[in-house]
Amino acid sequence: MKITTTIASSCIAILALFCPAVNGAAAQQVLPMSAFEQHSAVMLLIEPKSGDIVQANEAAALFYGYSQAQLEDMQIQQINQFSPQQVEQERMSALSEGRNYFIFQHQLANQQVRTVSVYSAPFTSEEGLPLLLSVIQDISAQRTLERDLWHYQSNLEQQVALQTAELKDANTVQLILLGSVIAILGGSILVLVMFTLRLRRAKRRTELQKNRFSAIFNAIGDYLIYTNSSNVVVSANQAAMRDLGDIQGRPIGFILEECSCLDRLRAEPIECEVKLAGQRRDVEISKTAVLDSAGVETGSIYLIQDISKRLVQEQEQRLASTVFATTSEGVLVSNRDNQIQMVNQAFTDITGFTAQEVLGNTPSIFNSGRHDAAYFAQLYDALTARGHWEGEIWNKRKNGEVYPSWLQVSAVFDATGEIDMYVALFNDITSRKRNEQLMWQQANFDNLTGLANRHHYHTKFDLALAQAKQKQTRLAVCFIDLDRFKAVNDTLGHHIGDQLLIEAANRIRECTRNSDTVARLGGDEFALLLPDMAKISDMEKLATKVLHALSEPFFLEGHEAFVSGSMGITFYPDDGADRKVLLRNADSAMYKAKEHGRNCFQFFTSAMHEHAKARSALEGALHRALTNRELYLAYQPIVGQERLGCEALLRWHNPQLGQVSPADFVPICEELGLIITIGEWVLYQACAQAKSWITQTGQPLFVSVNVSSTQFKRQDIASLVGKVLKETGLAADALTLEITETVLADNSGHIQRQLESLRTMGVGLAIDDFGTGYSSLSYLKRFPLSKLKIDRAFIRDLPDDEEDRALVSAIISMAGQLHLKVIAEGVETPEQLSFLQELGCDYTQGFLHAKPSDTAQFEAFIHDYARQQHNRSEQASIAR
Numbered sequence: 001m002k003i004t005t006t007i008a009s010s011c012i013a014i015l016a017l018f019c020p021a022v023n024g025a026a027a028q029q030v031l032p033m034s035a036f037e038q039h040s041a042v043m044l045l046i047e048p049k050s051g052d053i054v055q056a057n058e059a060a061a062l063f064y065g066y067s068q069a070q071l072e073d074m075q076i077q078q079i080n081q082f083s084p085q086q087v088e089q090e091r092m093s094a095l096s097e098g099r100n101y102f103i104f105q106h107q108l109a110n111q112q113v114r115t116v117s118v119y120s121a122p123f124t125s126e127e128g129l130p131l132l133l134s135v136i137q138d139i140s141a142q143r144t145l146e147r148d149l150w151h152y153q154s155n156l157e158q159q160v161a162l163q164t165a166e167l168k169d170a171n172t173v174q175l176i177l178l179g180s181v182i183a184i185l186g187g188s189i190l191v192l193v194m195f196t197l198r199l200r201r202a203k204r205r206t207e208l209q210k211n212r213f214s215a216i217f218n219a220i221g222d223y224l225i226y227t228n229s230s231n232v233v234v235s236a237n238q239a240a241m242r243d244l245g246d247i248q249g250r251p252i253g254f255i256l257e258e259c260s261c262l263d264r265l266r267a268e269p270i271e272c273e274v275k276l277a278g279q280r281r282d283v284e285i286s287k288t289a290v291l292d293s294a295g296v297e298t299g300s301i302y303l304i305q306d307i308s309k310r311l312v313q314e315q316e317q318r319l320a321s322t323v324f325a326t327t328s329e330g331v332l333v334s335n336r337d338n339q340i341q342m343v344n345q346a347f348t349d350i351t352g353f354t355a356q357e358v359l360g361n362t363p364s365i366f367n368s369g370r371h372d373a374a375y376f377a378q379l380y381d382a383l384t385a386r387g388h389w390e391g392e393i394w395n396k397r398k399n400g401e402v403y404p405s406w407l408q409v410s411a412v413f414d415a416t417g418e419i420d421m422y423v424a425l426f427n428d429i430t431s432r433k434r435n436e437q438l439m440w441q442q443a444n445f446d447n448l449t450g451l452a453n454r455h456h457y458h459t460k461f462d463l464a465l466a467q468a469k470q471k472q473t474r475l476a477v478c479f480i481d482l483d484r485f486k487a488v489n490d491t492l493g494h495h496i497g498d499q500l501l502i503e504a505a506n507r508i509r510e511c512t513r514n515s516d517t518v519a520r521l522g523g524d525e526f527a528l529l530l531p532d533m534a535k536i537s538d539m540e541k542l543a544t545k546v547l548h549a550l551s552e553p554f555f556l557e558g559h560e561a562f563v564s565g566s567m568g569i570t571f572y573p574d575d576g577a578d579r580k581v582l583l584r585n586a587d588s589a590m591y592k593a594k595e596h597g598r599n600c601f602q603f604f605t606s607a608m609h610e611h612a613k614a615r616s617a618l619e620g621a622l623h624r625a626l627t628n629r630e631l632y633l634a635y636q637p638i639v640g641q642e643r644l645g646c647e648a649l650l651r652w653h654n655p656q657l658g659q660v661s662p663a664d665f666v667p668i669c670e671e672l673g674l675i676i677t678i679g680e681w682v683l684y685q686a687c688a689q690a691k692s693w694i695t696q697t698g699q700p701l702f703v704s705v706n707v708s709s710t711q712f713k714r715q716d717i718a719s720l721v722g723k724v725l726k727e728t729g730l731a732a733d734a735l736t737l738e739i740t741e742t743v744l745a746d747n748s749g750h751i752q753r754q755l756e757s758l759r760t761m762g763v764g765l766a767i768d769d770f771g772t773g774y775s776s777l778s779y780l781k782r783f784p785l786s787k788l789k790i791d792r793a794f795i796r797d798l799p800d801d802e803e804d805r806a807l808v809s810a811i812i813s814m815a816g817q818l819h820l821k822v823i824a825e826g827v828e829t830p831e832q833l834s835f836l837q838e839l840g841c842d843y844t845q846g847f848l849h850a851k852p853s854d855t856a857q858f859e860a861f862i863h864d865y866a867r868q869q870h871n872r873s874e875q876a877s878i879a880r
Contacts, residue, residue, distance in 0.1 A: 042136040044076070047129070048122070051075040054131060063138070065109030081105040081113060089415055098309075100221045106136070115140045223304035226290075227252050229297060240304075244277050252302065261285065271307065282308045330405075332424040338362045341421070350405075350428050352398030363424070368402040370394040383411045383422070392429070404429050446520040447803050448498055449505035457519035457527055461579050464517075464531045468572055475572040476533035477582050479590040480508065480546070482524035483564040483598040492559055494797070499556045500563065507549040511542060522793070527586075533571070536603075543567055543601040551599060564599035566590055575604045580671075619668055621654050626678060630654055633685055634852035637861055638704065638823055640843040644865050645702040645736070647845065648686035649852050650678070670710045679711045680720060687728040687735060689855060694734065697862050704736040704766065709743045713750075718757035725761075732762035736787060740768050744783055752783070759784035766823065770811065780818055788815055792826025792846070799835040812839045 042063045045055040056071035064071060064079065082090065082104050090102050101119045108114065117139050120132045223240040227233050231252045240247065247255050256262055257275035264270060265287035273282055284307045290299040324331060330347035334340050340358050348354055351366065358365065371393065382389040390408045397403060407426040414420040444456035452460065461477075468475040482504060489497030501524065508526055509518050517529035528546075533539050550565040568589025576582040585604040593602040625631050631652050638645035652660045669675040683705050690703035711717055717737075725732055737758065743751060744767070755765060766787035780788075790811055797804050808824070815822045824836050827846030836844055850861055 044071070044134045044136065046076055046120075046132045046134055048132050049130075051077045060136070063108070063136070064106070079106045081107055086416065093415060103139070114138050222306075223302070225252065225255065225302040225304065226299060227302065228299045231300070234299065256285070256302075256304075259285075265302075269303075269305075276304075281306055282311050328427065330424075330426045332363065332426075334363065334422045334424070336419050336421060338422060350397075350426070351395070357398075366395040368394045368396040370402065379409070383409060384419070387411045387413070393426075395426075404433050442807065446505075447807070449502055449520050451505050451509070451526070452517055452519040454519065454521050457517060457521065457529065458579065460517045461529055461583075464529055465572060465579060465582075468531060473532050474534055474574070475582075476528075476530040476539050477570050477572070477586045478528035478530065478543070478601075479568045479583075479586040480526040480528070480550075480565050481590055481594070482526075482550070483566055483594075485524040485563050488561045488563060492556070492561065494800075496556050496559055496561070500554050500561055503554055503556070504550060504563070507552075508546055511546045511549055536571075539569060539571075540601075543569060547599060547601065566593040566598050567601035568593055568604065569601055570604040580667075618657070618660070618665065619672060621657060622652075622665055622668060622672070622674055625652055625654065626674075626681060631678065631681070632854075633682065633689070634854060635689075635703075635858040636845060636852040637849045637858070637865070638702075638843050638845045639849050639865070643700050643702065644862065645704060645843065646690075646858060647704040647706075647738070647852075648682060648689075650682055650706075651852075666708075670708055673710070673714070675708050675710050676714055679707065680724075683707075683720065684724050684728065687724050687730045690734060691728050691730040693859060693862060694730075696859075697866065699862055699866055700734075701862065702734045702736055702764070704738050704764075706738045706768065707743075709740065712739075712743055712754060716754065718754045718761070721758060721763060722761060725763075733764070736764035736766050738766045738768040738789065741770070756784055759786070769825075780814075780820070785820060787821040787823055787842075789823040789825055789845075795824050795826045795832060795836075795846070798832045805835070808836070809839055812836075812841055816840065 037057050040059050042060045043057045044053055044060055047054055053071050053074050056068050061068045094102055101117045103117055105113050106116050117137045119135045122132055124130050221239055224237040225233055225240055226235045233247050233250050259274040261270045261272040269284045269286040271284050284305045286303045288301045289297045292298050324344050328346055330350045331344040333342040339360055343355050379389050388410050393407045394402055394404050405426045406429050409424045411419045412421045446453045519527045521527050547565050554561040568586045570582050570585035575585045589602045589604040593600050634649045634651050635646040652665055686703050686705045694701050764786040766789055768789050769791040770788040794804050794808055812822050821842040823843040824841050825845050827833055827844040827848045
């Protein structure tokens with residue numbers, strides 16, 4: 001039996017003494033004081049204003065360790081450890097939670113402190129003195145369990161009732177006393193007066209006790225119903241009368257409709273679903289017999305408690321316990337002193353420690369030594385200030401292995417605002433860190449040679465340039481292109497060509513210093529970054545050494561091959577002050593070396609400024625291009641299994657310069673800021689044209705538009721897109737913005753907010769040229785992306801190149817896990833298309849489908865695509 005049920009049954013037994021007599025008998029019953037004195041429940045009568053303990057029973061003396069006389073000389077404040085403010089706060093908490101009991105901490109005579117639940121029922125004495133009857137239950141064990149279960153706990157409800165006992169018929173007592181008086185009337189008038197006064201005092205005491213417990217009876221929030229021996233309702237408390245109406249005189253079966261357990265009711269509570277006042281409710285019912293002085297059952301008291309909320313809470317607790325036990329995240333609960341109180345199975349699986357090995361210890365036993373005291377001080381400061389901390393932390397397993405984990409710690413505060421416990425959730429991110437490292441390696445280093453790739457070279461370039469500016473030192477930049485490499489590659493095959501590139505990379509690296517950076521920019525193009533190159537003569541020596549190494553014969557799997565190198569060299573600050581200028585100058589010098597017969601190096605000279613003049617002319621023409629309507633859009637199909645899209649590509653035809661490559665003029669547009677105006681024009685033209693095609697063909701077309709990092713930095717792209725979509729009528733899901741990884745690498749809150757706003761609109765976001773720039777798993781996690789485009793460099797050698805196959809397969813698999821659509825660029829052969837479709841690639845784009853075309857040509861492609869889809873659908877239907 002539950003503790004709360006025991007208390008409730010005891011209260012019912014006492015209250016039964018004060019129910020009206022069966023069949024409306026007018027005789028009053030007298031309360032035997034032993035019902036209060038000898039009951040096993042701890043009971044106190046308290047004067048609420050002063051806190052004076054008016055009366056205490058034997059159970060109270062036994063529980064507190066004081067005698068009854070000592071208790072009745074004390075105030076409840078001497079026992080209750082809560083301050084007046086804490087008492088008031090507990091009362092407000094009970095009121096807001098709908099509890100009919102309070103939870104306090106009481107100190108015993110031996111100084112022990114126990115957590116108790118207190119049920120108090122108010123009533124007024126015959127003298128008009130307001131009193132409280134308090135029933136106290138020790139719940140220290142339950143509270144310990146609740147604290148261990150932290151947020152999964154459901155509040156226990158106290159059932160409080162008084163033990164029923166037989167009341168002696170007050171009228172019968174009066175008749176007996178009256179007979180005694182008559183028998184001795186002849187003895188003495190004085191004796192008669194004395195008996196009369198004593199009878200009146202007994203009657204007043206009876207009325208006082210009756211009023212007291214009648215008040216308690218009505219103060220109970222659960223339903224108390226008293227029936228006669230025929231199970232007809234004689235009386236009920238105020239809660240029952242209020243919610244169930246006037247039920248006096250009705251059979252109990254009429255009140256408890258559809259109660260399947262009515263015939264099985266005893267003093268032991270039974271949970272049952274019944275219909276009360278027309279509503280189906282889950283209740284707990286107990287039935288206590290009321291006996292007369294001869295032991296004959298004269299009626300019953302029913303205690304009915306609505307347990308709907310409790311059942312819901314128990315279900316939630318079971319669910320929480322299941323989650324706690326089965327979640328793959330490790331869970332650790334510690335007390336306010338950070339001593340571990342509870343762990344789950346996942347904790348053991350991750351750390352190797354069992355619960356028995358860690359309980360009572362602090363989490364310091366997992367300390368790996370990788371973090372200093374300041375790190376943990378910051379962690380606990382955050383918990384105290386904000387109640388939460390989250391981050392990466394390295395811990396140690398039972399076997400001594402150090403591993404990375406992602407940790408989330410929350411502080412749980414008690415009613416006074418003090419930290420009561422800590423709850424930690426963590427998981428092992430070893431695999432994720434390994435994948436991130438692999439992705440970082442792939443993003444920053446060339447898979448074939450192991451040299452830095454273009455992105456990593458640019459990053460190192462910027463760092464070296466900043467240091468050179470700070471220290472005012474010279475920085476050398478070299479571009480190297482292998483002469484006659486194409487002939488070797490075509491003659492001996494790609495495999496031998498790859499072996500030559502690997503060997504060439506090793507030879508170049510052996511000629512440089514540890515502080516230098518050697519990179520492969522793509523194909524047979526290499527680059528050097530040489531800090532602190534003070535003397536031009538030193539640079540000449542290194543260049544001569546590299547060219548000599550490259551001119552030596554290459555012995556590759558039985559083949560002998562000969563190549564050489566053409567090298568262009570430029571210096572900071574002599575030839576330029578920023579990366580783009582210096583790289584352009586190095587490239588110009590390299591082509592100058594090729595013009596001088598190859599296998600030589602050339603420094604960037606003033607004569608090469610002619611190229612700068614040509615660039616100036618290009619800039620001037622660009623300023624007039626939009627006004628003169630020299631810019632136009634070409635469209636290249638993006639083909640999917642169920643939906644067709646296209647990429648809008650900017651083109652420029654100038655009357656004097658002819659057709660200018662986007663690779664030549666787009667970077668200049670960005671440098672001059674012209675990309676803002678041109679970018680808006682491109683977006684509007686592409687959206688308007690897509691809307692027109694959708695309206696004409698009825699096809700669910702989408703259009704992709706490239707947006708540069710400059711546009712994101714210098715304007716509000718989200719507002720611009722919203723305006724263009726509204727004016728053109730194009731649906732948001734029909735537009736995809738292609739952004740480079742440079743945009744994501746900017747890591748500014750302004751760009752983050754714009755991207756989130758665009759995704760909220762429904763606009764798609766795709767990473768362009770994925771794998772060639774700043775590729776990182778963190779970007780895919782942090783930013784609201786919907787697509788990624790695999791760069792054509794990884795598609796070009798499919799399906800023959802083993803590394804490209806593995807990399808493309810990994811990217812498509814990863815994208816699927818992250819719910820991202822994949823577009824493969826540069827698809828030119830049926831074999832490439834077939835391989836990509838087998839991997840589950842969502843979209844393909846390339847010359848195999850169509851080259852970029854004008855509006856009319858792409859419109860014809862749409863109609864042809866629709867016919868093909870229709871034919872495939874009909875063939876599939878016939879096949880079925």
